[in-house]
Amino acid sequence: MDDTLSSSFIETSVKQAVPLERMAAPVSVLYLDELEDRGIDSPKRLSAVVPNLHIPEYGSAMTSSIYLRGFGSRMENPVLGLYVDDVPVLNKNAYDMDMLDIRHADLFRGPQGTLYGRNSMCGVLSLNTLSPSVFEGVRAGFEYGSASTLTARASVYRKTENGLAIGGGIGFRHSDGFYTNSFTGEKCDPFDGLSMRLRIEKRISPEVYFENILSAGALTQGGWPYRKYDTVSGELMETSYNDICSYRRFYINEAVKLRKESSDYILNSISAIQLLLDRMDMDQDFTPRSMFTLTQSQKEGALTQEIVLKPKEGWKTEWWNWQSGAFAFWKFNRMSAPVVFKKDGIDELILGNANSNIPDDIAGGHDAPLAILEESFPIGSLFGIHTFGAAAYHESYFSFGRFLLTAGIRLDYEGNIMSYCSDAEINYRFKPTMKDWKKFETLYKGRTDNHYVEVLPKVSLTYDMGDLGGNGSAHAFASISKGYRSGGFNTQIFSDILQNMMMNGLMADLGVYMDDAGAAVKAEDTAYRPEKAWNYEIGANIDIRNTGHFHGAASVFLINCKDQQITLFPPGESTGRMMANVGRSRSVGAEASASYEIAGLAVSASYGYTDARFTEYDNGNADYSGNRIPYSPEQTFSARAGYTFSFHKDGFRSLSINADCSAIGRIWWDEANTLVEPAVIQLGTDMTLGFKWFDLRLRMDNLTNEDYNVFYFKSVGNSFFQRGKPFRWTAGIRINL
Amino acid sequence: MRKKIYCILTAISCLFCSCEKAPTIVTEDTPEFSGKMTVLYDGESFEQSGVKVSAELSTDGNTVDIMMHKVKFVPSMPVRIDVTIMDVPVIQSDGGTWTFAGDDITPWAMGGYYDTYRVDDLYGTISENAIELSLDFFNTKKGEGYPTSYSGRK
Numbered sequence: 082m083d084d085t086l087s088s089s090f091i092e093t094s095v096k097q098a099v100p101l102e103r104m105a106a107p108v109s110v111l112y113l114d115e116l117e118d119r120g121i122d123s124p125k126r127l128s129a130v131v132p133n134l135h136i137p138e139y140g141s142a143m144t145s146s147i148y149l150r151g152f153g154s155r156m157e158n159p160v161l162g163l164y165v166d167d168v169p170v171l172n173k174n175a176y177d178m179d180m181l182d183i184r185h186a187d188l189f190r191g192p193q194g195t196l197y198g199r200n201s202m203c204g205v206l207s208l209n210t211l212s213p214s215v216f217e218g219v220r221a222g223f224e225y226g227s228a229s230t231l232t233a234r235a236s237v238y239r240k241t242e243n244g245l246a247i248g249g250g251i252g253f254r255h256s257d258g259f260y261t262n263s264f265t266g267e268k269c270d271p272f273d274g275l276s277m278r279l280r281i282e283k284r285i286s287p288e289v290y291f292e293n294i295l296s297a298g299a300l301t302q303g304g305w306p307y308r309k310y311d312t313v314s315g316e317l318m319e320t321s322y323n324d325i326c327s328y329r330r331f332y333i334n335e336a337v338k339l340r341k342e343s344s345d346y347i348l349n350s351i352s353a354i355q356l357l358l359d360r361m362d363m364d365q366d367f368t369p370r371s372m373f374t375l376t377q378s379q380k381e382g383a384l385t386q387e388i389v390l391k392p393k394e395g396w397k398t399e400w401w402n403w404q405s406g407a408f409a410f411w412k413f414n415r416m417s418a419p420v421v422f423k424k425d426g427i428d429e430l431i432l433g434n435a436n437s438n439i440p441d442d443i444a445g446g447h448d449a450p451l452a453i454l455e456e457s458f459p460i461g462s463l464f465g466i467h468t469f470g471a472a473a474y475h476e477s478y479f480s481f482g483r484f485l486l487t488a489g490i491r492l493d494y495e496g497n498i499m500s501y502c503s504d505a506e507i508n509y510r511f512k513p514t515m516k517d518w519k520k521f522e523t524l525y526k527g528r529t530d531n532h533y534v535e536v537l538p539k540v541s542l543t544y545d546m547g548d549l550g551g552n553g554s555a556h557a558f559a560s561i562s563k564g565y566r567s568g569g570f571n572t573q574i575f576s577d578i579l580q581n582m583m584m585n586g587l588m589a590d591l592g593v594y595m596d597d598a599g600a601a602v603k604a605e606d607t608a609y610r611p612e613k614a615w616n617y618e619i620g621a622n623i624d625i626r627n628t629g630h631f632h633g634a635a636s637v638f639l640i641n642c643k644d645q646q647i648t649l650f651p652p653g654e655s656t657g658r659m660m661a662n663v664g665r666s667r668s669v670g671a672e673a674s675a676s677y678e679i680a681g682l683a684v685s686a687s688y689g690y691t692d693a694r695f696t697e698y699d700n701g702n703a704d705y706s707g708n709r710i711p712y713s714p715e716q717t718f719s720a721r722a723g724y725t726f727s728f729h730k731d732g733f734r735s736l737s738i739n740a741d742c743s744a745i746g747r748i749w750w751d752e753a754n755t756l757v758e759p760a761v762i763q764l765g766t767d768m769t770l771g772f773k774w775f776d777l778r779l780r781m782d783n784l785t786n787e788d789y790n791v792f793y794f795k796s797v798g799n800s801f802f803q804r805g806k807p808f809r810w811t812a813g814i815r816i817n818l
Numbered sequence: 819m820r821k822k823i824y825c826i827l828t829a830i831s832c833l834f835c836s837c838e839k840a841p842t843i844v845t846e847d848t849p850e851f852s853g854k855m856t857v858l859y860d861g862e863s864f865e866q867s868g869v870k871v872s873a874e875l876s877t878d879g880n881t882v883d884i885m886m887h888k889v890k891f892v893p894s895m896p897v898r899i900d901v902t903i904m905d906v907p908v909i910q911s912d913g914g915t916w917t918f919a920g921d922d923i924t925p926w927a928m929g930g931y932y933d934t935y936r937v938d939d940l941y942g943t944i945s946e947n948a949i950e951l952s953l954d955f956f957n958t959k960k961g962e963g964y965p966t967s968y969s970g971r972k
Contacts, residue, residue, distance in 0.1 A: 440896055442957070445934045514930030591928045592900030594888050 105541030132689030141304035151668030151693025192564025194537035202564035213248030224813025260306030324364035345395030383412030445513030629679030853970025
């Protein structure tokens with residue numbers, strides 16, 4: 082595609098104040114062509130391509146666990162902020178999106194708290210969609226591959242005579258799925274997804290530029306191909322579960338961007354409305370047994386508003402540039418998350434625990450003196466969660482000769498208010514004494530809140546090492562910055578809370594009181610605080626353009642994190658998980674990337690190393706201080722080499738052959754560091770035959786069919802793994818008119 | 819005198835033993851006492867202090883329900899239970915003290931009549947501010963009893 086889309090001088094966002102190479106943060110930039118060539122159709126596929134980034138593909142599209150520089154989490158708030166056309170995506174459930182016509186993806190590593198605030202503790206991924214003001218034409222593509230995976234997309238970008246630029250695209254993806262559920266004999270991860278975008282731009286006055294970006298998507302899929310792991314024999318069983326696992330999602334985002342430019346300033350306003358509706362059905366025990374299921378449906382609406390003010394010639398001086406901004410958001414999530422206990426779950430998880438505590442004398446000769454009439458019953462959980470925040474920030478850029486000093490500060494306020502209502506109703510009988518069933522109801526409702534203020538400073542210094550004799554540029558930088566990840570509520574633990582309440586209440590109803598009932602978790606205990614991190618970093622980048630084009634960058638960093646949010650599995654055969662601020666940790670690491678292009682040859686590589694460990698983490702049962710932080714890889718590596726043969730003919734124009742390699746690992750799966758996933762290397766290749774109006778493409782991933790795990794967890798005392806995707810191929814056509 | 823009252827009351831108790839009802843619900847008005855319970859178990863006495871006992875007179879004043887809250891009868895019991903001895907015949911003496919007695923009563927516990935145990939030799943008095951009682955919890959399956967006494971004050 083003939084474009085301006087591979088230039089490094091594209092403004093990455095309205096907040097970019099200095100060229101990327103002068104920024105005191107490492108940035109990975111991928112342009113549309115490379116994204117499509119490498120098959121990067123979702124943010125998850127950026128793993129390893131961006132050093133120290135790991136977004137494992139497991140579960141479903143709802144699961145977007147992001148690990149960057151040693152930090153991350155399986156649930157709740159991410160460490161990486163996602164912005165699409167300068168609009169923050171507020172719900173992590175929408176992170177796994179179809180990257181339809183992404184003009185360029187920029188991943189800023191290290192805390193971007195000063196400009197981006199919440200959840201940018203380890204970085205920001207900024208996706209910029211193709212704009213009809215910079216590209217006119219028709220784009221289309223059709224691909225087919227392994228597991229009957231089919232993608233089709235089409236988009237049109239036009240400018241009208243009256244200055245209106247309009248572009249729209251639609252994409253569809255289907256897959257039969259890669260994993261088989263041996264219980265049903267069918268694929269458990271089929272996928273159907275549809276996404277669309279409509280972008281309208283117009284200069285509505287000499288000073289004001291208007292953009293409207295409407296995007297929407299819907300998907301329905303299976304998933305969660307988890308395999309039970311026998312911890313004694315080390316054997317990994319087949320995926321086998323009996324209840325429905327599915328995920329459905331619909332989202333619609335509407336953004337209005339206004340840019341007013343005068344001789345003195347540029348004022349950007351970005352307003353957005355986000356709506357997300359989703360529903361997840363999950364066999365929570367992931368076994369063929371009828372233990373318990375979770376159905377979680379969310380209806381979330383959000384509003385965001387950001388204003389960014391930058392000076393132009395009239396206001397800025399040769400040595401001082403700056404930007405100031407304000408941000409506010411509000412979102413409301415109405416979530417229903419009933420856990421249905423089924424027969425095996427009632428017998429084992431509820432009655433098993435209760436009956437084991439009833440002494441033989443009292444049991445009156447009954448093996449299971451306490452009985453529940455229902456074959457299954459739901460523990461209902463309804464939540465209404467308001468999350469709101471406001472922020473003000475400023476960054477100044479002082480130029481002194483070859484030095485650029487950046488100093489910034491941001492003040493963030495965030496509040497969360499949660500209304501909750503959990504209930505359950507059962508009929509029970511204590512066999513030694515009761516002839517009839519007795520109804521027992523449990524209700525837990527109330528409201529709790531959580532508020533906090535964060536101050537996020539940043540100081541950095543960039544040194545310009547000159548133009549290398551007119552052949553390029555080189556810069557070195559040092560930075561200190563702070564970021565944070567928002568706090569919130571552990572909604573997933575409420576079924577456990579109610580389960581405990583129900584059993585204690587039922588026993589009290591019987592007039593039986595346990596000596597060791599234990600401290601019950603209450604709603605207010607489910608709130609967790611923000612996780613905060615200070616990042617210290619030095620680095621350099623070099624760009625040389627002579628006969629070829631070489632770009633290289635490297636940095637080393639130290640991150641000190643406190644109030645780290647860790648997903649905990651409550652002890653025993655509990656059903657929930659909860660986030661807790663369990664201690665402190667630190668991460669030291671290094672990142673490097675390089676690329677070289679000459680004639681038809683293009684070679685690139687990136688490498689990331691992280692040593693991330695708990696420095697203080699004692700959960701009361703064990704002290705994990707000094708252990709590796711689980712789930713985040715120690716190393717990431719990605720390399721790609723390709724050659725494009727150009728034929729300069731009207732018909733067959735080029736042949737491009739590329740090979741790539743990515744490696745991720747080791748990954749520690751638990752806090753005790755007893756389970757380790759070795760590094761896995763995956764090879765891929767793609768070939769493109771370029772014609773005047775279209776390209777024919779073939780891509781293959783995981784050429785050696787590596788067998789590896791992408792996820793581990795425990796549920797009801799059982800351990801599970803998910804295997805990574807096997808070898809797969811895709812062939813198709815890409816049309817550019 | 820005690821033996822005479824005991825015989826009269828235990829005879830009366832036979833009139834009530836065939837009735838099945840749920841235990842009286844303890845209300846704020848129900849007299850509640852706190853005191854020490856002593857259970858003779860394996861030749862040793864097991865004492866618990868702070869044990870709460872309620873006594874609810876029937877509307878006709880002929881019977882009383884004795885409710886023992888969160889009690890253990892042996893130290894090794896992993897749970898505490900509520901036990902109610904229902905429909906115990908009672909008479910009021912001239913001094914205002916209520917005297918109750920009963921025998922062969924199946925206690926109410928854990929949602930119903932708990933026939934693993936039987937209350938024998940129950941005898942006690944309730945005054946305005948105090949309650950005294952003694953009984954024998956007889957385990958019908960093991961064939962052994964646990965003599966129990968309780969003394970509590972408001």
